[in-house]
Amino acid sequence: MKLLVCIKQIPDMESQFKPDESGSWFEESGLVYRMNEYDDYAVEQAVLLKEQLGGEPDLTVLSIGPDRVVEIIKKALAIGCDRGVHIHDPAVAHKDPWQIASLIANFAKEQHYDLIFTGMQSQDRGSAQVGVMAAEQLGYASATTLVGFTYHEGLITGLCELEGGLKGIVKLRTPALVTCQSGLNTPRYPALPNILKAKKKEIRTIPASDLSRAAALTATTRIFKPEKKGSGIILEGDTSTLADRVINLIRENTTLLR
Amino acid sequence: MKTLLIGESREGRLLNATYELFGASEKLKSEPILFLAGTEAGLPSYAGTLYLADAKKYGEYNPDLHKNMILQVVEKENPDYVVFLHSSYGRDLAPRIAASLRIGQVSEVVDIVDGTFELTCCNARMHRSVRVSTPRAVVTIQPGAFSPIRPGGTPLIQAMQTDALSSIEFAGYEPAGPEQIDLGKAGIIISAGRGIGTKENTALIWNLARILGGEVGASRPVVDAGWIEHSRQIGSTGQTVSPELYIACGISGAIQHLAGIKNSGYIVAINKDRDAPIGEIADALVVADVTQFLPALTERVTKP
Known part of the structure; x- marks a missing residue:
């Protein structure tokens, strides 16, 4: 059995963002990068499946981007992926979801994976398009936003998260692609011996231009800080004064604490 | 201009957020038509054409069957935009339609100004303006971002059919657990x-x-x-x-x-x-x- 997990490196979402010189993406220098949160769950689920099947499946981790994305490929290898693929593309931030899906699909087509895992979306762009579009290009069945996953002899039973605490139960057969929501499992931290072992695992680098030259279907024309629309007040100062002010505000604006 | 709006129902009832799609259609200065997987018991208040897929037969969620029927409507009506809610349903289905038609998709749109879409990114700390390069587009709108419009009236129903095969089986809903604590009434x-x-x-x-x-x-x-x-x-x-x-x-x-x-x-x-x-x-x-x-x-x- 062959498994693939696709991961993305994103900046810490608590960062202060500002537009870069192009005006259509944010300034990347000075930002701290890590694995997209949803992809942590995708990697964990792929490793759990490999373990469930006695270690038999061959599990590849793939990431697209500049040199720095090798860091998260190494993390996934330390968690339990067998081999890494780095689709080298310094300009990935300026590619649209269709182009990124085309890179994944064109790579995966030759490899005949049984099951592909992705996060349900990225935290920076959050389009939630790439996984499903890659599945559509491959002609794979796909299910999205999974908070439950079981696998038995080619049959996947997934719990899709809907709104208001409701979940949908779906069944699909391999070959398939599933997108993973947070809470699906409990992602592990890589253990030190596994970090050392991972250093010996192969990471293959493929230039993006070798895989796909698909044209973009959408283009970002501008990135900007949204105007503040909030009409609330902002309180700053020392903690005890702030506590007094908050209590007064609660008294003035609610029926409480009187 | 024409928009095909994709409404939603859940457990037999029309979702109110469906009316936000009409708000987006107005921002696109387009004539709306509606597709809904639902039942005659939960019809929208709207006097135009409603392409209705019987949810009893085709499910409230079945990406392959719903995709097939939406593509039939697209073929017939040739809309400029296909607009979904950025909900679990819309997030799942929209990229399937965009990929089938090979047209651009913009996700979680919060505003539309002169045909340019405004999207949030980086946990709403930044916004992006995005243009679609293809003549038609798939759009998902952020719930709550567009003012709902209730057009009023009774829809003209066109019943949809498909004999497409589905690669995915929807086996029903799993309700929230019995241990649920109701915070809805907390003061x-x-x-x-x-x-x-x-x-x-x-x-x-x-x-x-x-x-x-x-x-x-x-x-x-x-x-x-x-x-x-x-x-x-x-x-x-x-x-x-x-x-x-x-x-x-x-x-x-x-x-x-x-x-x-x-x-x-x-x-x-x-x-x-x-x-x-x-x-x-x-x-x-x-x-x-x-x-x-x-x-x-x-x-x-x-x-x-």
Whole structure:
């Protein structure tokens, strides 16, 4: 059995963002990068499946981007992926979801994976398009936003998260692609011996231009800080004064604490 | 211009958010037509053409069958835009339509200005303007971003059919667990976000809730981390609340969380970052470390 997990490196979402010189993406220098949160769950689920099947499946981790994305490929290898693929593309931030899906699909087509895992979306762009579009290009069945996953002899039973605490139960057969929501499992931290072992695992680098030259279907024309629309007040100062002010505000604006 | 709107029903009832699609259609200066997988018992108040897929036969969720029927409508009507809600249903189905038609998709749109789409990114800290390069486009709109419009009237129903095969079986809904705590009627809610830092620090939240006679809520990351039980999650995928007082502790304010608290009476947010998106909805934003501020606030409440 062959498994693939696709991961993305994103900046810490608590960062202060500002537009870069192009005006259509944010300034990347000075930002701290890590694995997209949803992809942590995708990697964990792929490793759990490999373990469930006695270690038999061959599990590849793939990431697209500049040199720095090798860091998260190494993390996934330390968690339990067998081999890494780095689709080298310094300009990935300026590619649209269709182009990124085309890179994944064109790579995966030759490899005949049984099951592909992705996060349900990225935290920076959050389009939630790439996984499903890659599945559509491959002609794979796909299910999205999974908070439950079981696998038995080619049959996947997934719990899709809907709104208001409701979940949908779906069944699909391999070959398939599933997108993973947070809470699906409990992602592990890589253990030190596994970090050392991972250093010996192969990471293959493929230039993006070798895989796909698909044209973009959408283009970002501008990135900007949204105007503040909030009409609330902002309180700053020392903690005890702030506590007094908050209590007064609660008294003035609610029926409480009187 | 023409928009094909993709409505939604859940457990036999039309979702009210369907009317927000008409708001988006107006912003696109287009004539709307509607596709809905639903039943005749849950029809929208709208006098135009409704392409109705019988949910009893085709399910309220079945991406392959719904895709096939939507593509039939696209073929017949040739709409300029196909517009979904950015909901679990729309997020799942929209990229399938965009990929089948090889047209551009813009996701979680919050505004439309002269045919350019405005999207949020980086947890709403930045926005992007995006143009679609193909003549037609698939659009998903952020729930709550467009004012709902109820066109009124009775739809002209065109019953949809398909004999397409489905690669995915929808086996029904799993309801929220019986352990569910109903926060919907709570008058005071103290809610914990990632900024609380550790599981141990949630004691500060429980303590303040006890003293104020309120309930404890949580944002998604706190629930995922196992710091507070799942049944207390507030937001679009958890509970929707409307307390008289909502105190958000270390919650940055993802749109899914804001959707669940927007009907609160008075919102106090405590956050280290004065630019945190929670500031968009809070009546008062306290710029402070929650682990320092909460003990001070609790002390003032106990010893006025």
